Amino acid sequence: MNASTRRHFLISGASTLAASSIGLPALAQSGYPNKPILVKIAFPAGGPSDASVRAANVILQRNLGQTVVADNMPGAGGSIAAMFVARAPADGYTLLGTTGTDLLASPFTISSAKYSVSDFRLMGVTGISDFVLACSPTLDFKSVDELIKYAKTPGNRQLSIAHWGTGSAAHIVAADFQTRTGVKFLEVPYKGVAPSMIDMAGSQVDIGFMPVGGGPTLGMLQNGKLRAIGLAGPARNPALPDLPVINESNTLTNFEHTLWVGILAPSKTPGAVVDRLTAAMNEWIVSPENKARMAANASGRLDPMTPAQAEAFLKRESEKFSRIARAIKLEPQ
Structure with missing residues (x-):
């Protein structure tokens, strides 16, 4: 998502109140939720998507008044969980x-991914992050520039690049990088961000291209376990000001x-349930816990959305x- 697109999707703060009050009479009649809620996380524990969802689940649980259970179900670019x-x-x-790119990409790239984005609302x-090119x-x-020069110099060893499966967010970024620079890396797929x-x-x-916010990436860069080469964002990140x-x-x-x-x-989830879950998600977005998390791990946020705004956002992301x-x-494999 580029800077102008991100600004296009930022919703005014006034929508927070609107979203949190949608459909309250219907919710009172629905009785939802009256039992634990299961969130299937499409990637292994320890990665940025896992960390982002688990952090939000704490606030969802508080808002919804029911246990919210996170269960990792990795594999096939997130398509198994989807x-x-x-x-x-x-x-x-x-x-x-799951991540937006992985959800949207798998039906294009994985022959076994038998779903469509229209199957979801x-x-x-829960969070948004720029990608960092790390090594x-x-x-x-x-x-x-040094990396590209090395990769294009005859006789140099071919560099390997990590991603978490064909059609994954990291694969899309890596493919775009190689297409536009004319370099060719040896691609090494993993089941998730953390193992890569x-x-x-x-x-x-x-x-590899890794999301800088929401998981262990920032800490590994700061303690020297990984080195940063460049940031694939619209501006420098305050957490990595020299990058x-x-x-x-x-x-x-x-x-x-x-x-x-x-x-x-x-x-096909009922509208009253969608309203209730959207309101709970909006509470997470504006919560002190989320603000503290963003300050600590260099991630960002989109402003609260109504169900209609969320639907429009997903549609535009799919078209992009x-x-x-x-x-x-991209072709199915």
Whole structure:
């Protein structure tokens, strides 16, 4: 999501009150929720999507008055969890926690991903993060320009790049980078962000695009377990003030990629339940806990949305991704 797109989707603070009061008479009659809620997280524990959803779940539980159980269900670019939730009863008790790009990409790139984005409704975005191009601490690239020059020099070792599966958010960013710079990396797929970063820190893989906020990335950069080369965001991140954005390089411009994490329900979930979950998500977005989390881990947020605004956001994200998929020629595997 580029800077102008992000600004387009930021909703005025006045919508917070509107979203939190939607459909209250209907909610009182629905009795929802009256039992624990299960959130299937599409990636392994320890990654940014997992951390973002689990942090939000604390506030959801407080708002909804029921236990919210997080259960990791990784694999196939998040499509395994997505298919599970798409086929679950549309009653608000089985939800999906995943990244937007992975949700949108899998039907384009994974032949076994038998779902459509229209099978879901977005309850809200738990967090948003810029991507950082990171590398093993044993490598000494000081800029994106140095990396590209090395990769294009005949005789140099081919660099390996980590991502969490074909069509994943990290794969999309890596593919866009390679297409636009003309370099070719050896792609190494993982089941999630956390295991890919562990291998990068251990020099088993060379480089990778990782979300800087919401998970362990920032800490690993700060303690030297990973090295940062450039930020794929619209501006420098206050948590990494000395790290240039990739757009500052001499060889690549207009390169901006972000990762948003959302909680979704099956598309046929009743309106009163959607209203209730959206209001709970809006409480998380404006909560002191979320503000403290953003300050600590360099992540960001989208402002509270009504159900209609969330639906429009997901539709626009889907249309944007379709354009990118065609540009980098994604194909099912």
